[in-house]
Amino acid sequence: MKKTVPILLLFCSLIALMPARAQVKMTHDQILFYTQDWRGERFADGRPKLPDSLLKRAADMTIEDVWEFLRDHGYRNQYEGNWQALHVDKPFAGRALTAQYMPTRPDMRHAILAEGKAEGRTGDTNSWPIAELQDGDVYVADGFGKIIEGTLIGSNLGNGVAAHTHTGFVFDAGIRDQEENREIPNFNGFYRGYDPSAWADMELTGINVPLRIGRAVVLPGDLVLAKAEGVLFIPAVLAEDAISHAEFTGLTDDYNFELNQKGANGAQFEGGWNAAKYDAFAHWIDAHPEKLKMPRSEFDALLAKAKSRGDH
Secondary structure, three states, rough: OOOHHHHHHHHHHHHHHHHHOOOOOOOOHHHHHOOOOOOOEOOOOOOEEOHHHHHHHOOOOOOOHHHHHHHHOOOOOOEEEOEEEEOOOOOOOEEEEEEEEEEEOOHHHHHHHHHHHHHOOOOOOHEEEEHHHHOOOEEEEEOOOOOOOOOOOOOHHHHHHHHHHHEEEEEEOEOOOOOHHHHHOOEEEEEEEEOOOOOEEEEEEEEEEEEEEEEEEEEEOEEEEEOOOEEEEEEEHHHHHHHHHHHHHHHHHHHHHHHHHHHOOOOOOOOOOOOOHHHHHHHHHHHOOOOOOOOOOHHHHHHHHHHHHHHO
């Protein structure tokens, strides 16, 4: 017992001398913990790397069609509405890189700045997430809804986000330099409001951490779909299936709309989907191949599944 005490004291002393692990940016293993069901490619930081082709397909989907798929799979907290936008008529989609902000507290700020200095970070903390962004990302930030002095970007940082992502941002916070940000090419953003003030009394507390954006939960690597109707955060593990099912639903709607407009749907304005109608739908797709974004084999599989269930 006498020998054990000095050994324990030595161990504790060594632990005290060891540098603290990063507290602001989630580690690779921490991101894997939250996204462990993802089996595809990942970025070096651990975030799921959804394919670029899926991002392009996603921007054409309606919020309702993707939202319905997520609800059916138990994901009930993925949508948030009531946004302002740089270009409300230009939808965009990308992979989430998340950042969390809190009101400033001096001792917390001192620790965070010391960590940033040790890691070689430059600028104030609101620039740190921008340096982490990759092409096709969407910078998603929880700024606790602050607008006055809650402006996470102006035109300089806006150009930085645009250069790294060629996509945009979703901020539960404000922005400044709204007019200049609107002039940046290949760039869009959703935010809570505009104010001419610079950001103040705020502090970055996490990069690539789980976030709450309004009533939605966001993980790093989620597929972000931003449209005039609102923003949907799609778990990476469900993203491909969600987009494929939404595309299939959209195609059935297009076909059904055409039948209704021609008065060829009888009284089944919303349904009447039986084997004969699905077969006619397949022939319609043959006549309009340009409407099909997914591989034909994938469409055929979804069609067979719908017929077997007697959907609609």
